[in-house]
Amino acid sequence: MEITVIHGVRHKGSTYNITKKIIENLSNNETVINEFFMPTDMPHYCHGCLNCVLKGEETCVHYTEVAKIVSAFDRADIIILDSPTYVMEMTGQLKAFCDHLAYLYMPHRPMVSMFKKVGIVVSTAAGAGTGRVTKSLESQLHFLGVPKVIRYGLNVYACKYSEVSEELKVKIAKDSEVIAKKAIKALKNPKPTIKMRIMFKVMKTLHCKKKLCEIDTEYWKESGLMKGSPWKKK
Numbered sequence: 001m002e003i004t005v006i007h008g009v010r011h012k013g014s015t016y017n018i019t020k021k022i023i024e025n026l027s028n029n030e031t032v033i034n035e036f037f038m039p040t041d042m043p044h045y046c047h048g049c050l051n052c053v054l055k056g057e058e059t060c061v062h063y064t065e066v067a068k069i070v071s072a073f074d075r076a077d078i079i080i081l082d083s084p085t086y087v088m089e090m091t092g093q094l095k096a097f098c099d100h101l102a103y104l105y106m107p108h109r110p111m112v113s114m115f116k117k118v119g120i121v122v123s124t125a126a127g128a129g130t131g132r133v134t135k136s137l138e139s140q141l142h143f144l145g146v147p148k149v150i151r152y153g154l155n156v157y158a159c160k161y162s163e164v165s166e167e168l169k170v171k172i173a174k175d176s177e178v179i180a181k182k183a184i185k186a187l188k189n190p191k192p193t194i195k196m197r198i199m200f201k202v203m204k205t206l207h208c209k210k211k212l213c214e215i216d217t218e219y220w221k222e223s224g225l226m227k228g229s230p231w232k233k234k
């Protein structure tokens with residue numbers, strides 16, 4: 001099994017430590033783990049040129065960094081996104097990375113491999129906001145085509161992991177086990193939500209009617225997304 005993790009910050013605080021526990025529960029000797037830290041692994045903001053969508057992703061000036069992470073997404077069975085809650089949102093550096101993935105969004109050129117993956121999203125906060133952050137991270141993965149996303153948010157009532165109570169650390173250990181079990185079970189047949197099915201159908205119809213970008217419609221045809229359901233078991 002391969003796991004790709006995008007950490008929303010580069011320091012190893014409460015959020016990192018929860019993700020680490022989940023990874024430990026998911027892994028065995030053969031598990032390959034690809035970890036990326038923001039902003040170290042994507043130190044640029046999107047320029048907003050839209051070249052990735054309109055002319056092809058290789059034309060993005062940050063393609064070297066994007067390609068490395070996208071290739072790790074493609075290989076992964078499980079994708080984990082984590083972020084501490086910063087003013088009720090994901091961190092700016094994680095959002096800046098997500099902006100670089102616009103060309104992979106469902107209306108454009110989603111990777112066919114994404115439709116078979118399981119996502120896990122994690123956020124911590126001192127007291128409020130993890131619900132908004134995990135929903136937002138879940139949405140990012142759904143738009144990339146990932147059908148099943150497990151959300152985990154926790155108020156740690158602390159600014160540092162060393163300040164998190166022992167009681168909460170016991171809870172984190174138990175919850176991580178449950179999340180890992182759920183993810184492994186979901187991998188056998190990741191089922192999309194109704195909202196995702198509808199979104200896919202609408203995009204497919206629009207591509208059939210040639211109402212969207214030509215380069216994207218060509219991709220939908222060539223990748224086989226026009227035929228059947230990308231979630232069907234083979």
Ligand SMILES: Cc1cc2nc3c(=O)[nH]c(=O)nc-3n(C[C@H](O)[C@H](O)[C@H](O)COP(=O)(O)O)c2cc1C
Nearest residue numbers: 013014015084085086087088124125126127128159
């Ligand atoms: C810039 C900034 C903004 C924050 N905004 C919130 C917030 O909106 N709600 C909250 O409960 N905690 C907020 N916090 C606290 C962190 O979310 C919390 O301490 C979190 O567990 C830190 O995770 P980490 O140890 O992985 O960095 C904020 C912290 C920082 C540095």
